[in-house]
Amino acid sequence: MKRTDRILLLLTVISGASILAAALGAFLLAPNAAGLTPDETAAQRIIYFHVPAAWLSMLAFGVTTIGSIAYLITSKRFWDSLAVSSAEIGIAFTLAAMASGSLWAKPAWNTWWTWDPRLTTYTIMFLLYVAYFMLRSALDDPARRARFAAVYGIFAFLSVPITFMSIRWWRTIHPILLDSKNFGLSRGMLPVFFLGLIAFTGFYFILLAYRTRLERTRERVDALKEQLGY
Amino acid sequence: MIYMAGAYLIIWAASFVFILSMLRRQSKLEAELKALQELSQEKGLGGKA
Numbered sequence: 001m002k003r004t005d006r007i008l009l010l011l012t013v014i015s016g017a018s019i020l021a022a023a024l025g026a027f028l029l030a031p032n033a034a035g036l037t038p039d040e041t042a043a044q045r046i047i048y049f050h051v052p053a054a055w056l057s058m059l060a061f062g063v064t065t066i067g068s069i070a071y072l073i074t075s076k077r078f079w080d081s082l083a084v085s086s087a088e089i090g091i092a093f094t095l096a097a098m099a100s101g102s103l104w105a106k107p108a109w110n111t112w113w114t115w116d117p118r119l120t121t122y123t124i125m126f127l128l129y130v131a132y133f134m135l136r137s138a139l140d141d142p143a144r145r146a147r148f149a150a151v152y153g154i155f156a157f158l159s160v161p162i163t164f165m166s167i168r169w170w171r172t173i174h175p176i177l178l179d180s181k182n183f184g185l186s187r188g189m190l191p192v193f194f195l196g197l198i199a200f201t202g203f204y205f206i207l208l209a210y211r212t213r214l215e216r217t218r219e220r221v222d223a224l225k226e227q228l229g230y
Numbered sequence: 231m232i233y234m235a236g237a238y239l240i241i242w243a244a245s246f247v248f249i250l251s252m253l254r255r256q257s258k259l260e261a262e263l264k265a266l267q268e269l270s271q272e273k274g275l276g277g278k279a
Binding site: 042103104207210224 | 236270273
């Protein structure tokens with residue numbers, strides 16, 4: 001096993017342990033929210049997974065944008081690999097955030113889904129990044145695919161700040177956790193919340209390392225195939 | 231608590247499926263890379279990419 005692989009494995013174990021600690025904190029240490037029904041109180045704890053998943057989806061799409069801009073400037077394949085890897089992780093976390101949000105919505109809003117501005121813009125963002133992969137799969141030439149995807153990736157990112165701001169700009173039933181005046185969690189909830197946020201962010205970077213390595217291997221395979229005339 | 235456990239399970243299941251799919255794709259690509267390198271060496275192309 002190479003040294004970099006050993007380091008990655010060690011970081012993976014640390015990341016797994018920190019996520020487990022965050023989960024235990026959310027289950028056992030975080031205080032109950034005040035003024036809610038028993039069902040809502042239990043469901044409210046979803047916040048410790050739902051918010052990090054939503055944050056990571058936006059972070060991942062932000063990294064895709066950075067990779068896309070860097071590719072257009074440098075034309076180095078690494079940046080395209082980073083962009084596509086991060087977009088795929090972003091899609092996975094978007095689905096996780098949507099599913100966990102839906103589980104919270106049932107006891108809180110009495111429905112699994114509603115076309116609230118946040119949910120609508122989040123769905124549009126998800127579909128835009130699904131289209132990112134459709135665009136990539138439609139182009140055979142690697143350089144052309146990377147260039148077109150980079151331009152599209154930059155435009156698709158416009159949906160991220162709109163999604164983030166949707167609950168502040170439009171009338172919505174989605175809770176606003178962070179506004180200009182205060183943070184919508186009690187002091188007792190904050191350590192567990194930030195532990196989850198940090199643990200999940202670390203997990204994202206581990207996934208990104210694995211996914212980028214996969215993309216680099218794919219590039220080597222493609223280069224060899226081209227060399228051999230396949 | 232069932233909702234909390236549900237959310238937790240969904241996120242873990244999504245992560246598990248994603249990691250599993252990455253590992254499967256990685257091993258498939260590595261096998262393909264090895265075969266191509268052998269073929270490349272047979273043809274005298276050096277096998278490096």
